[in-house]
Amino acid sequence: MSVILTYxxxxxxxxxxxxxxxxxxxxxxxxxxxxxxxxxxxxPRPLRWFISAYVTIVRGLPELLIIFLVxxxxxxxxxxAFGTYVEVNALTAGICALSVVSGAYLTEILRGALLTVPQGxxxxxxxxxxxxxxxxxxxxxPQMLSYAVPGLGNQWLVxxxxxxxxxxxxxxxxMRKGVVAAGATHSPMTFYLTVGALYVAITGVSTLIIGxxxxxxxxxx
Amino acid sequence: xxxxxxxxxAPVVLQGLQLTLIITIASFLLGQLLALPLGLARQxxxxxxxxxxxxxxxxxxGSPLLVQLFIIYYGLGxxxxxxxxxxxxxxxEPLYCGIIAISLNSAAYMAEVVAGALRRVPKxxxxxxxxxxxxxxxxxxxxxxxxxxxxxxxxxxxxxxxVLKSSSLASAVTxxxxxxxxxxxxxxxxxPFEVFITAGILYLAIGFAFTFLFRLLERRYGITGTRTPxxxxxx
Numbered sequence: 001m002s003v004i005l006t007y008x009x010x011x012x013x014x015x016x017x018x019x020x021x022x023x024x025x026x027x028x029x030x031x032x033x034x035x036x037x038x039x040x041x042x043x044p045r046p047l048r049w050f051i052s053a054y055v056t057i058v059r060g061l062p063e064l065l066i067i068f069l070v071x072x073x074x075x076x077x078x079x080x081a082f083g084t085y086v087e088v089n090a091l092t093a094g095i096c097a098l099s100v101v102s103g104a105y106l107t108e109i110l111r112g113a114l115l116t117v118p119q120g121x122x123x124x125x126x127x128x129x130x131x132x133x134x135x136x137x138x139x140x141x142p143q144m145l146s147y148a149v150p151g152l153g154n155q156w157l158v159x160x161x162x163x164x165x166x167x168x169x170x171x172x173x174x175m176r177k178g179v180v181a182a183g184a185t186h187s188p189m190t191f192y193l194t195v196g197a198l199y200v201a202i203t204g205v206s207t208l209i210i211g212x213x214x215x216x217x218x219x220x221x
Numbered sequence: 222x223x224x225x226x227x228x229x230x231a232p233v234v235l236q237g238l239q240l241t242l243i244i245t246i247a248s249f250l251l252g253q254l255l256a257l258p259l260g261l262a263r264q265x266x267x268x269x270x271x272x273x274x275x276x277x278x279x280x281x282x283g284s285p286l287l288v289q290l291f292i293i294y295y296g297l298g299x300x301x302x303x304x305x306x307x308x309x310x311x312x313x314e315p316l317y318c319g320i321i322a323i324s325l326n327s328a329a330y331m332a333e334v335v336a337g338a339l340r341r342v343p344k345x346x347x348x349x350x351x352x353x354x355x356x357x358x359x360x361x362x363x364x365x366x367x368x369x370x371x372x373x374x375x376x377x378x379x380x381x382x383x384v385l386k387s388s389s390l391a392s393a394v395t396x397x398x399x400x401x402x403x404x405x406x407x408x409x410x411x412x413p414f415e416v417f418i419t420a421g422i423l424y425l426a427i428g429f430a431f432t433f434l435f436r437l438l439e440r441r442y443g444i445t446g447t448r449t450p451x452x453x454x455x456x
Contacts, residue, residue, distance in 0.1 A: 062389035072413035
């Protein structure tokens with residue numbers, strides 16, 4: 001027990017980094033997804049193909065492979081650009097990779113939510129003289145996001161857990177701190193259980209918040 | 222990017238194919254096998270069955286697979302009782318630990334899906350079975366489960382893709398499956414794009430093959446009208 005207490009500050013530091021990775025990738029992923037859904041609705045045909053290909057390919061690849069591709073690929077690109085060995089920062093690589101991943105899943109979620117927005121909303125907005133673009137931004141998008149709340153919440157939980165994979169490229173987040181503590185104390189069981197409990201705690205709290213958000217979003221429907 | 226390295230990377234990445242397939246198929250089957258009793262327990266009337274199953278799925282679904290894998294591979298070896306048990310020859314092997322971790326994880330997610338499908342079966346079916354004098358066991362094996370599993374075929378097809386993607390985590394416990402060999406080859410050649418893209422194409426191909434197989438199964442056994450449309454067909 002005292003061993004855990006000694007390392008608890010480290011683990012909590014790691015927890016903060018975990019939350020940074022997850023929040024960063026979630027927000028950037030959501031941005032990608034909104035743009036993708038926008039492009040899907042208003043863009044030319046080749047753009048729609050591109051978006052479809054992006055979603056299908058990313059959803060078919062292991063997240064770890066994408067993390068490796070961004071980390072090692074980025075290192076090669078940067079080293080080439082600077083003419084000397086430059087390693088990509090693990091935090092940046094992790095957030096980039098997981099943004100690309102969550103962007104694909106979030107695009108699917110938003111596309112599904114868009115279909116639940118009644119067609120009449122489009123018709124009402126355009127008949128009031130709004131352009132299709134304004135109708136999307138001011139009328140359809142907010143409703144789409146409110147329908148998407150359960151899916152968005154689920155994706156947040158997924159990204160929280162997937163962020164543990166970034167420990168494999170050396171980012172000092174919660175999982176990696178656990179690995180270090182387990183190695184230093186020779187008590188892997190103790191520390192992996194503690195780390196697991198901390199993950200369960202944040203996903204548990206997140207679930208409660210998501211539940212409240214869902215009820216709020218469903219209000220007035 | 223040079224085509225030369227692509228040609229060199231292909232046979233290297235293919236070396237990992239066998240292990241990826243072994244891990245994926247074994248974990249998938251074991252996961253499905255465990256998901257049924259867990260899903261039934263989630264829906265059981267006795268709290269003695271319901272609660273442990275709920276706690277299990279909550280803990281597994283609340284923590285990363287990587288943590289679960291490390292608990293099984295590194296953690297269990299710390300306990301002397303485990304090292305002296307007859308299970309040690311299995312738990313010592315990273316391959317078996319990988320399969321156990323992924324199947325326990327998959328079972329938790331799948332159990333929720335099974336429980337959800339059981340919940341959706343109309344109550345009238347149970348009442349009809351009782352009025353026809355069908356025993357509890359046959360109500361389950363001959364009436365409920367066949368329709369639940371036929372309805373769940375798309376979910377099961379989706380789960381095998383998730384298990385395929387999870388199998389890459391085995392590289393974190395020294396298993397040289399596709400992602401593992403690709404990473405090792407990258408460290409030697411410093412050509413990450415060629416190697417990881419080749420690995421990615423292989424994953425997509427395997428995923429496509431599984432999807433195709435499940436489409437066939439769905440067409441043969443699925444309940445028509447329950448299949449969710451493909452993403453490309455929507456919007």
